[in-house]
Amino acid sequence: MLQKPSLILANAKNIKTPRIPSATDPEVTVWRDRNGVGALSHIVNQECWLHVFDVASFKLNHVENAVVAVPWEHATEDTIVEEFQNTVWPTVLQLQGWEVLHGSAVDTSRGVVAFCARSEGGKSTLAHALSRRGYAHWADDAVVLEIAPQLVRVHPLTFSVRLRSASALYFGYTEQQLMAGRIRYEVRQKEGTAPLRAICLLEQTHNLPAEISVKIEPLAAAGALLGTLEHALYFSLQDRMRKRRMMEQYLNLMAQIAVFRVRFRPGLERLPTIVDQLEKRIFAEMSL
DSSP: OOOOOEEEOOOOSSOOOOOOTTOOOOSSEEETTEEEEEEEEETTTEEEEEEEEETTEEEETTTTTTOOOOOOOOOOOHHHHHHHHHHHIIHHHHHHEEEESSSSEEEEEEEEEEOOSSSSSSSHHHHHHHHHHTOOOEEEEEEEEEOOOSSSEEEEOOOOEEEHHHHHHHHOOGGGGGGGEEEEEEEOSSSOOOOEEEEEEEEOSOOOOOOOOSEEEEEEHHHHHHHHHHHHEESOOOOOHHHHHHHHHHHHHHHHEEEEEEESSSGGGGGGHHHHHHHHITTTTTTO
């Protein structure tokens, strides 16, 4: 079981925070969400800082497994803790040498299937739909990988599921249950690890024949690598040794794991068809 870093909430008067860097600085990593730039990470005087806009500036001490959070104005403690759990903790793990995919995942009887997509690409909704068919919801924001030469295992984390209002209402939640336009619930950390069996790269598109709601295609090595790397979580690419290890790890990952592109038409009414096709085309055919 992965050990969660200690979290210290600090006052800006008690700790010196670096100036928020420019997103155009080549030594700064830009984290984007549906609204544009959502966070920036950089190294200042050998300290690793992750600035999550409107939430907090986090100092990541991956050697001592500790995080200091300096809240931004109007940020609540609950929001800071949620960001720490869903984003900061996985980032600390990446700094410690693990590889982490930004995605959701479910555990089947034959192993874990991960779903990667851009923000609002449907990964949380799809994982929630699969959990309602009996598959254990394994991850929602971060899929932590242990990549060995002959086996890739997924480590579980405690995480919060966040369903936007349209998805929540589709699944039968009421308006009264929505908080700030979303449903939130926590999934506790599981015991042990599970093998990774497949990665699905999700893409919502209108560019499909009218009679097709979902198209699932296995990807060859080059396309699989490039597509998966788009969803790799990393603090920085300035450390050459860590960058080299990261690439070696993902090449090893591609040699062992099947990667699929899953293209589907937008619309929650198509969700049952998408789930049916995943079960038929991927889950049922995964080797033991």
